[in-house]
Amino acid sequence: MPNQEFAFKQFKIDQSKCAMKVGTDAVLLGAWVNYPSAKTILDIGTGTGIIALMLAQKIGGKIDAIDIDESAYVQATENVNASKWKDRISIYHESLQEFARNRNSSYDLIVSNPPYFVDSSKALEESRTNARHTDLLPYKDLLEGVLKLLNTGGKFYAILPKKESELFCEMAAEQKLYLTKLTRVITRTDKPEKRLLMRFEFSPKPISEDSITIEDDARHSYTNEYKELTRDYYLNF
DSSP: OOOSEEEBSSOEEEOTTOSSOOOHHHHHHHHHOOOTTOSEEEEESOTTSHHHHHHHHHOOSEEEEEOSOHHHHHHHHHHHHTSTTTTTEEEEOOOHHHHHHHOOOOEEEEEEOOOOBSSSOOOSSHHHHHHHBSSSSOHHHHHHHHHHHEEEEEEEEEEEEHHHHHHHHHHHHHTTOEEEEEEEEEEETTSOEEEEEEEEESSOOOOEEEEEEEEOSSTTOBOHHHHHHHTTTBTTO
16 A cells, blocks of 8 residues: 655655555656746646645746545645645646636646546546546547646646657647657666656747656666656655
């Protein structure tokens, strides 16, 4: 069973109520986002609130975070209230579809670690299923929400598995939301790339592309580049 509390350098995450626990994808995305001048930020599918808290640590803007799952909403609210940034983070128990429909506000920065399983078998636990599968947040709806809520000069950051990333990039380009930065995530030196970190903007430009490897040949032997990326957050780095 995963630890019910996960300690970072400047905050703690209680994950006892959440179906989806703290994972590498969320930490990668939160650490990879680089938009220090953002004044307004939206975290879609906040879960435990980890990405919202990571962004609050390094960006001084106002953060809204949403989750459709009630347990995640409660958990994220508790984690935010226990942090030193509680006055800058607001948690909402809403789907993206509802949130986008009911608000006229827009954001400089939108971040999402979205559900990605489309055709695979479902987990037995409903909240875990919702967090991992696209049934309640299809890519089409995610894009429509981003298109409505992102400022003209804003940036949208996401992480997805390789196959799903390719589909999402095609769909985004059709809506004139263009991939401008891409980092290929390799879990271990002897493995193929597993995830893609992506930045999208409304203005097309040459794609900045690189890669990051998390572990050397041995499990839990982390590379210097991964340590450097996450150094501000992980206690052991």
